Amino acid sequence: MIRVVVADDQDLVRGGFAMILDAQPDIDVVAEAADGAEAVAAARTHAPDVILLDIRMPGMDGIEATRRICADTTTRVLILTTFDADDLVYEALSAGATGFLLKDVRRDALAEAVRTVAAGDSLLAPTVTRRLITDHISRPSSRPAADALAQLTTRERETLGHIARGLSNAEIAGAMTLSEHTVKTHVSNILTKLGLRDRVQAVMAAYESGLVVANR
Template sequence: MIRVLVAEDQSAVRAGLVLILRSAPDIEVVGEAADGERAVELARSLGPDLVLMDVQMPRLDGVSATRRIVAERLADVLVLTTFDLDEYVFGALRAGAAGFLLKNAEARELLEAVRTVARGEGIVAPAVTRRLIAEFAAAPARGTEAGRAELEGLTRREREVLRCIGEGLPNAEIAARLDMAEGTVKTHVSRLLAKLGLRSRVQAAVLARELGV
């Protein structure tokens, strides 16, 4: 069972999200928050697996709330976003959000996104991912030498997995391409994120693109 906390300030939208999530037999809505501060408080007290987070909320915005939740390792965060708010998206990326979903996504897409993040695969919406990678990579990149030095600590297999993450492949496809068990892929992903000091697969995808891995 995937335990989800919904953070959205518009009551009608929040009610709709909750209704969709509760329609799935493998998802449980454990709490609702109308602002960022409350989202952090509930994440601490309820211990959800995932927080579905809107970026624009009162008291504490979604990016700041995401940063606190990720820093305290309270839950994974799936951010609801629109393309006209890219600065918020980039902020959530840097804060360690595990995934991004368009607010106009279909019910099926929302449920699959939640399941994908719960499996540890943070790149959930290809259209969002491509936009994020393209625009984030167009911003001033980290120093090439520094970035290359970070990669030196990765094993050959970890580099191959990082390259696949940069292409937006989920674990199952990475496993098939590299001829390894899916569980082994998950292990490599966890290790390379730790070695590179990254908080999410989306950040790893951006780094892979920036450095041309």
């Protein structure tokens, strides 16, 4: 059973998401939170697998809440956002969020997103990923050395390229004619060698290093 906390300052939004998720046979909403401070407390008290967290809330916002949750717990943070909050999404990802969803997400996609994050994968909404990456790589302080990928093998570099293009492990396996187990090994090696937390950071590293070029 996937344990979830839903945090949003709007009662109807929070209640709606909680109802949709609680109706799933494999998901249990263990708590709700109306602001960032409550979200942090709920994460510490209930130790959920995933917390669905609004990026804009009164008092402690979603960014600071994400930073504290990721520092103090093993809970994975899935950010809820809108089209006009890409800059905040960047900050949330830097704070440790696993990914983000737009608030108008379909109910079936919402449940699947929670399952994806709970399974250890990262999630980036494709409608805002390009703007996010463009913003990220334009920040000088975040740009790594161009030779950061030199320690990767040819296969690992190819795998990283596929990750940056949004392919799942199964899709990468098909594209490279490998087993999923081998792909998982490549992904693990990439994260370890580059000192990355997850696939979100791997995507950023691929663009930062020039391995993949954003289409603007």
